[in-house]
Amino acid sequence: MEDILQVDIVTIFPRMLEGFLGESMLRRAARSGRVAFRLVDLRDFTHDRHRTTDDRPYGGGPGMVMKPEPFFEAVDSLRTPGARVILMSPQGRRFTQSIARELAAERHLILLCGHYEGVDERVRIGLANDEISIGDYVLTNGALAAAVVADAVVRLRPGVLGNAEGTAEESFSESLLEYPQYTRPPEYRGLRVPEVLLSGNHEDIRRWRRMQALARTAERRPDLLGASPTAAGQPERTES
Numbered sequence: 001m002e003d004i005l006q007v008d009i010v011t012i013f014p015r016m017l018e019g020f021l022g023e024s025m026l027r028r029a030a031r032s033g034r035v036a037f038r039l040v041d042l043r044d045f046t047h048d049r050h051r052t053t054d055d056r057p058y059g060g061g062p063g064m065v066m067k068p069e070p071f072f073e074a075v076d077s078l079r080t081p082g083a084r085v086i087l088m089s090p091q092g093r094r095f096t097q098s099i100a101r102e103l104a105a106e107r108h109l110i111l112l113c114g115h116y117e118g119v120d121e122r123v124r125i126g127l128a129n130d131e132i133s134i135g136d137y138v139l140t141n142g143a144l145a146a147a148v149v150a151d152a153v154v155r156l157r158p159g160v161l162g163n164a165e166g167t168a169e170e171s172f173s174e175s176l177l178e179y180p181q182y183t184r185p186p187e188y189r190g191l192r193v194p195e196v197l198l199s200g201n202h203e204d205i206r207r208w209r210r211m212q213a214l215a216r217t218a219e220r221r222p223d224l225l226g227a228s229p230t231a232a233g234q235p236e237r238t239e240s
C-alpha cells in the first residue's frame with residue numbers, strides 16, 4: 001500500500017477550508033486513505049481568555065503581527081520526524097509545478113498561515129524549513145494560499161487521479177504548456193475539431209500535439225522553453 005501524505009494546515013480560519021477539502025479530488029483522496037488532512041485552529045494553542053494570536057509590532061507601525069508562541073506550540077504538537085514546516089508568505093519562493101512535485105514526495109506537510117501584517121519573524125527563523133508564495137500579490141491571509149498548495153500537491157500523489165486524468169502530459173510537466181484539447185461534437189457553431197484528431201492515426205496525433213504544445217509555449221511562455229530540455233532545435237524524445 002502507498003504511504004499516506006499527512007497535510008496539516010494551521011490557521012485562525014479553519015472553517016474557510018472545510019468546504020474546499022470536503023469536495024472533489026481532495027475529498028476522494030482523503031476517503032481513499034491516500035492523504036489525511038488536518039485543519040488546525042491556531043487559537044487552540046493560546047492560553048488567554050480571548051484566544052489572542054496577534055499583538056502590536058515592536059517599533060511601531062500599522063496593523064498587528066501574529067505572535068510566535070501559538071505557532072511554535074501548534075507545530076510542537078503536530079510535528080513528526082522529517083515533517084516539512086512551510087510558512088505561507090508573499091516573500092517565499094514562488095510556487096511552481098516543480099515545487100509541487102517536490103512536496104508531493106514528502107510524508108508530512110505542515111502549512112502555517114499568517115494574517116494581519118504577517119507573522120513574527122521568529123516563526124520563519126526558528127520553525128519553518130520552507131517559505132512559499134503562491135504569486136506576486138498579497139492576500140488577506142494564508143488559508144487560500146495553503147489550499148492552492150495542498151490541491152496542487154495532492155493531485156500528484158500516486159493513485160489520486162484516475163488513469164484517465166494523468167499528469168504526464170499536462171502543462172508544465174515537461175516545461176511545456178499542454179496542447180489544445182477537444183471533445184465532441186466535431187463541429188460547433190462553425191468551429192471544427194482539427195482533422196488530425198479525428199483521423200485515428202496515433203502517430204500523427206502525437207506529433208500534432210507535440211507541435212501545438214511547443215508553438216503554444218513559444219507564443220505564451222517563451223521563458224519555459226528556455227528551461228526545456230526538449231525545446232525547439234533539440235531532437236524529440238522517442239516514446240516506446
Ligand SMILES: C[S@@+](CC[C@H](N)C(=O)[O-])C[C@H]1O[C@@H](n2cnc3c(N)ncnc32)[C@H](O)[C@@H]1O
Binds near residue numbers: 087119
Ligand atoms: C496581508 S499578508 C502579510 C503581508 C506582509 N505584510 C508582507 O508585506 O509581506 C497576511 C498573510 O497572508 C498570507 N499571504 C498573503 N499573500 C500571500 C502569497 N502571495 N502567498 C502566500 N501567502 C500569502 C501569508 O501567510 C501572510 O502572512
